[in-house]
Amino acid sequence: MHKAEKKYEVGKVTDEEQAKQRQLKGILNKLTPQNFEKLFEQVKAVNIDNVVTLTGVISQIFEKALMEPTFCEMYANFCFHLAAALPDLSQDNEKITFKRLLLNKCQEEFERGEREQEEANKADEGEVKQSDEEREAKRSKARRRMLGNIRLIGELYKKKMLTERIMHECIKKLLGQCQNPDEEDIEALCKLMSTIGEMIDHPKAKEHMGVYFERIKIMSNNMYLSSRVRLMLKDTIDLRKNRWQQRRKVEGSKKIEEVHREERQSQAGRLGRGMGFSTPRRTPMDFGSRGSSMLSPPNAQMGGLPNQIPLPQRSSGDESITLGLKDLLMSI
Structure with a gap:
């Protein structure tokens, strides 16, 4: 050292x-x-x-x-x-x-x-107007x-x-607002699923994945969401059905100018749809106690409390890594 x-x-x-x-x-x-x-x-x-x-x-x-x-x-x-x-x-x-x-x-x-x-998202206060x-x-x-x-x-x-526990807690956090979902959270959820789905979707996590995708299916039919986000959710469902193999060719690395240009186009589209609603304040993530080998229930942040399911312990060279809102990974 x-x-x-x-x-x-x-x-x-x-x-x-x-x-x-x-x-x-x-x-x-x-x-x-x-x-x-x-x-x-x-x-x-x-x-x-x-x-x-x-x-x-x-x-x-x-x-x-x-x-x-x-x-x-x-x-x-x-x-x-x-x-x-x-x-x-x-x-x-x-x-x-x-x-x-x-x-x-x-x-x-x-x-x-x-x-x-x-x-x-918060309302204007005092003389400060946006x-x-x-x-x-x-x-x-x-x-x-x-x-x-x-x-x-x-x-x-x-x-x-x-660790895998961290991924499940991130997924539950992003799925937390099922009735009035936040589109940014949903987009992040779909991105996370497309990134890690193949690794995290294994038999010992079957119950958790089942609950997640029940919620994703419900949200994919939520007409209060934009068509872009609903399509993104349906693509995520299809990706899992296809064993996490992309049907379309995955884009290669882009130049930074292209990334920024696409972001400006996306911003213009969201402005065009209007942003006349506010999203509810999110509940903070609860990542359970340190050192536990049990993953918290799949519905712990989404209603319902089925039995806890043990997840496989996949060594990362530092098994003390955990996640918590205030002490995320501080136990390393």
């Missing part, structure tokens, strides 16, 4: 550290699947020997993944290799790992995403980051950096 030479102090960043972060940013800005190995070696060559540098590189990778969700698989792969390559740090007799800081960042983004969506365009711009930004976060979490699970 490598002892950090410099103690982290909140708000204090040295000139040397700023130079490191600029160097890392320059490398990550050039990252593509084609030059992955070359640039990975360049990042490793940067002296990541303290918590400040480690936290900085994680934040930069995370921001790139959230703003460019098409490339989440590549960024998750980059995280997987960095977690294996970088030494653990020790500060104040506490073990600090790349994986722990990365997954704490996932937790922060979950909470931030909920705050931003609530902020965008135009429809300003409100939709906030929604669009929160939506983009949430979708990026969900997709990155799914890709990290596929790399066994997150």
